Amino acid sequence: MRTPSTGQMNPSTTSVAEPLLLRFYRDMLRTRYLDDKINELVTQGVGIMQHSTRGQEATPVAACAALEPGDYMFPYHRGWAWAIGKGMDPKLVLAELMGKKTGYCKGKGGVHLADWNLRVMGRPGVQGAHVPIATGIALAVKMRKEKDVVICFFGEGGSNEGNVHEAMNMASVWKVPLIFVVENNGYAVYTTTKEAISVEDIAQRGQAYNIPGVIVDGNDPEAVHGAVKEAAGRARAGGGPTIVEAKTYRIFGHMTADTFYAGGYRSKQEVEEWQKKDPINRAKEKLLREKLADETQLAQIDKAAREEIAAAEHFAKESPFPAKEELLCQDIYVD
Amino acid sequence: MTAIRDTLLEEMRRDERVFLIGEDIKINVWAVTRHIVDEFPDRVIHAPLSESGFCGVGVGAALAGLRPVVEVMYLDFVLLAADSLGNQAAKYRYMCGGGKFKVPAVFRIAGGGSTRGAGCHHGQALEATLMHYPGLKIVYPSTPADAKGLLTSAIREDNPIIFHEHKLLYRMEGMVPDGDYTIPIGKADIKRHGSDVTIVSYAWPLHKALSAAAKLAQGGIEAEVIDLRSLRPLDMECILKSVEKTHRLITVEEGTKMGGVGAEIAANVAEYGLQYLEAPVKRLAAAEWIIPSSTYGDQLGLPQEEDIVAAAKELVAF
Numbered sequence: 001m002r003t004p005s006t007g008q009m010n011p012s013t014t015s016v017a018e019p020l021l022l023r024f025y026r027d028m029l030r031t032r033y034l035d036d037k038i039n040e041l042v043t044q045g046v047g048i049m050q051h052s053t054r055g056q057e058a059t060p061v062a063a064c065a066a067l068e069p070g071d072y073m074f075p076y077h078r079g080w081a082w083a084i085g086k087g088m089d090p091k092l093v094l095a096e097l098m099g100k101k102t103g104y105c106k107g108k109g110g111v112h113l114a115d116w117n118l119r120v121m122g123r124p125g126v127q128g129a130h131v132p133i134a135t136g137i138a139l140a141v142k143m144r145k146e147k148d149v150v151i152c153f154f155g156e157g158g159s160n161e162g163n164v165h166e167a168m169n170m171a172s173v174w175k176v177p178l179i180f181v182v183e184n185n186g187y188a189v190y191t192t193t194k195e196a197i198s199v200e201d202i203a204q205r206g207q208a209y210n211i212p213g214v215i216v217d218g219n220d221p222e223a224v225h226g227a228v229k230e231a232a233g234r235a236r237a238g239g240g241p242t243i244v245e246a247k248t249y250r251i252f253g254h255m256t257a258d259t260f261y262a263g264g265y266r267s268k269q270e271v272e273e274w275q276k277k278d279p280i281n282r283a284k285e286k287l288l289r290e291k292l293a294d295e296t297q298l299a300q301i302d303k304a305a306r307e308e309i310a311a312a313e314h315f316a317k318e319s320p321f322p323a324k325e326e327l328l329c330q331d332i333y334v335d
Numbered sequence: 336m337t338a339i340r341d342t343l344l345e346e347m348r349r350d351e352r353v354f355l356i357g358e359d360i361k362i363n364v365w366a367v368t369r370h371i372v373d374e375f376p377d378r379v380i381h382a383p384l385s386e387s388g389f390c391g392v393g394v395g396a397a398l399a400g401l402r403p404v405v406e407v408m409y410l411d412f413v414l415l416a417a418d419s420l421g422n423q424a425a426k427y428r429y430m431c432g433g434g435k436f437k438v439p440a441v442f443r444i445a446g447g448g449s450t451r452g453a454g455c456h457h458g459q460a461l462e463a464t465l466m467h468y469p470g471l472k473i474v475y476p477s478t479p480a481d482a483k484g485l486l487t488s489a490i491r492e493d494n495p496i497i498f499h500e501h502k503l504l505y506r507m508e509g510m511v512p513d514g515d516y517t518i519p520i521g522k523a524d525i526k527r528h529g530s531d532v533t534i535v536s537y538a539w540p541l542h543k544a545l546s547a548a549a550k551l552a553q554g555g556i557e558a559e560v561i562d563l564r565s566l567r568p569l570d571m572e573c574i575l576k577s578v579e580k581t582h583r584l585i586t587v588e589e590g591t592k593m594g595g596v597g598a599e600i601a602a603n604v605a606e607y608g609l610q611y612l613e614a615p616v617k618r619l620a621a622a623e624w625i626i627p628s629s630t631y632g633d634q635l636g637l638p639q640e641e642d643i644v645a646a647a648k649e650l651v652a653f
Contacts (some may be wrong), residue, residue, distance in 0.1 A: 105432030114431035121398065122431045129423050132388040136403075137396020143354070143377070144399065163418075166388025173383065279504075331433030332470050334493035 015257040019292045019293035023065065025283040026301050028057035031081045032280060033309040035088050038097065042256050048097045049125075050113045053079020055219075056183060058279035060153060061085040062221035063181050063244070066228035067151060071120045072137050074130045076151035077111070078183060078250070082153060087118050087184045090309055094316035101322035102315070108322070108331065128154060128161025131180070138176035138241075149235045151179045151228070156245075157188020159202050168209040168241070177235035179228060180211075180243045183218060189254040190258025190265040203245035211241050219279040249274040263271075290308070336367045336505040338479035339443075342486045343368065343404065347375055350402060354378035356389060357406025357443075361409060365505055366410060385590055386412050388469035390419035390442065391595055394427060396497070397440035407571055410446025410499070411456045413465070425470030441486075447589045449504035454628030460538075460589035460621070462499055463596050466567055473566040474501040477510040477541040481564060492520060499566075501538040513565055521568035523568060525577070529557035533577040533649045535600055536587040537563040540619075540638060544587050547560030547601040547643035556651055566596060574600060575608045582613040583650040594622035614653035617646045 004287060034270040035053045042050050056079055063086030064073060083093055087103070096316025097110055104115050114122035121137065124130045134152035141148045156166065159182055171178045182202045186193055203213025214231075216223045224246055231242035251271060254257055287293040345355045354375075360368040361379055366545045372379035382389035386407060393405035412433040413420070420442065428436050449458020465473060472494050482500070495545050526541070527548050536544045541562050548558040559577050561572065579583050584604055586597030597618035604616060622636035 103432075105430065108432050109430045112430040114436060116431075116435040122427060122436065124423055124427075124430075126418055126422055129391065129418055132385075132391025132419065133395035133398065133423060133427075135388070136392035136397075137399045139380075139392060139393075140396045140399035140401045143396075163387055163391060166383070166385035167391070169383060170385065170388055170392060174380075331429050333472075334428065334433075334437045334439075 012200040019287075020065070020225065021222060021283055022293050024058070024062055024225075025280065025287060025298070026305070027061040027065075027084050028221070028280045028283065029302060030090065030305045030308065031061060031079070033305050034080050034084065034093065034312070037094070037309050038312055039256065041098070044099055049077075050256050051077045051079060051254060052250065052252040053081050055274060055278065056185060056248050057081045058221040059181065059183055059218045059224050059246040059248060060222035061227040063151060063153075066225050066232055067149065067188045070119065070148050071232070072121050072134070072144065072148060072150040074121050074134045074150070075123045076130070076153045076155065076158065077123070078155060083113060083120070086117060086120050088113070088120060090312035091315040094312045095155045095319045098316045098319075099321060100316060100319035101326065102319040104321045106322060106326070108327065123258070125153040127158040131161075131164045131167040132170070135171045135176060135178060138171065138178040139174055142174070142176050147236050149177045149179060149232045151181060153181045153183065155188065156182055156186075156193055156197060156202050157186040157191065159205065160196060168206070170209060172209040172211050175238065175240035178241040179231045179235060180241060181228065182243060183243045183246050183248055184245055187250070187254065187266065189258070192265075201245055203243050206243040211243055213243040213245060215245045215247065218248030219277050219282065221279065221283065249277075251275060251304070279281055336365060338482045338511045339367050339500065340369070340371065341511075342483045343371060344374065346487060346490045347371070347378060350490075352400065352402045353404060354380065354396075354401060355404050355406065356380040356382050356393060358382055358384060358408050360406055365500075365502070367500075367505065368406065386415035387419050391423060393440045393442065394419060394424045394438055397438040397495070397513050398427065398436065403406060404441045404443060404490065405444060407444040409457055410444045410461050411459050413444055413461065413557045418614060420465065420471065420495070420497070421468045425468040429470060437493050439493045440495050441492075442496070442500050443498045445500050445502050447501045449626045449633045450503070450630065452628050452630050452633070454633070455626040458626050458633060459575040462566060463590050463594055466596070466599065467496055470495065471567060472496040473499065474520055474564060475501075475566055477501075477504065477538050478561050479511045479536060481505060481518060481524070481562070482485045483511050484516050485520070485564065487515070488517045488520050491517070496520070499538070503539050518564065521565045521570060523570035523573040524562045525559060525573070527558065527560040527563045528577055529559035530581055531556045531558060531561045532583040532585060532650055533561060533574065533581045534585045534587060534643065534647070535561045535563060535574055537566075537596075538589065540587045540589050543638070543640045544643055545638045547647065550640070550644050554648075556647055558647055563596070566599050569599065569603075571600070571603050571607070575604065575611070578604055578608050579611045582611055584612070584651065585617045585619060585646050586644065587619045587643055589621060591623055591636060592618055593623060595620050614650040617650060619643060619646060
């Protein structure tokens, strides 16, 4: 098994003894503040293809926490929880989003974030395109008899793409170590699941491919973590792929221009109902209720998260852009 | 086809990361990869009918450090995989900022040569379509020796590369160098030297150009026939040097004319070699047609040897 070189410490795993829920809380909060910061930058005129995470922080954070450092992760367009969850540094994330050469992809990829050491495998801008690619990585892992697992995220809307179906069939036939994590938030931009999807649950689609599917509360990080941990164990033991469907909801619109209830495709009431189920608040309440953390600790975490994101913004804004030749001529080919 | 099969075997023996994936390749409709599975049972994988998916799988396996040789059974089907090739394979490295992200995958595609009534979905020469994506490399051998040299280079190439194969050339016989033999990607080959007119072609039409050149020689016209070998990068240096000498240029291809390979070459010469020309550039290509499904019809729209001869005479007389 190839293990990644420890290029950077994952800030979210600095304390091994702390309760898992506390780690989730910290990473969800960092995700929230990073997302808020990006929203702010967009309103300032910075060109970022932002698809806010708000409300959906739990699933990717918890799913990534169930992985080993050498496991491969394919993100998708929604938010930044997978970035924080896999150990990405907000400084380098923001620098990349702002097109600076200090960013993860030297300012070339922008939202198509990637980092080899962290096994963040890039994010195609075409829905579903990454799913067969993830299957290819998993096939390579199996061929080399390695024990890594590959996880790929997508939304319920994206699960309609032909590539996803082709990939699921191949992943199942070849029994590769792959976990499909589907965040079902009920909407693909302005289209409801009822209008576009022929089944009630995406996990059900696994039946067509002989892949077990589990459904979890996507706003409960502990539930997500459990399901992904089990799927990873299955995959590592040679049991093949699993679909984990996380039921969740996005509080903000699909993209920045989609302000709240644009055109009335969803109701204010629905959004407010889901705000009551906010994963960060729920985690905080449980931590306090079960005395897993106290107010002081939580306040410290909050402060640290805010400071981290502020420092990240500063770093990103101070960083230089790449030179024209770097952008136009380098890294298109391996020379 | 033997040259291709032997090259695949040699490279698979040389580098354990090389593996094959495609539809039916254990037996293979083109008989190219037939029996390779006997020697490498774990490294020849049957893909389901999922062109977009399995080309994506090739991208992933390459990212993970293997060296897949993916087969697409017909160039016509490659349109199903347009995203996997044009958006993913081509752009993955750049999008991730280079570094350790690379896609050393070969995509072997059988194209051209609609015969025996195979029709419009089994015989197109769509290679020009794939030329539009920086990040990809594209080669197209016209002889068994070039097939070996280019395929060896393609497999050892760290960038995603399309390796076109012309169906009618599978049966072609020719001398193939033994041992380790590579041809640099991006270099054309002058298959016949001459000084009166330059004919640029590749694959099946190249051989029509060579026959035409032999006929023209009888009439005192010496044609220089250039075999492109590589579509991206395109060896314009070789072509311009030739046109500087001959002052006349004909391009011959099997694909349709608009936006074709000849169009790119002609534009380049107009831009960088206008002063060399003493006659207009002549592009011979398929009619703007849809290939009929009949043995009667499927050759009618293609440039033939007599068309090349006529074009050369016309340019010389200009």
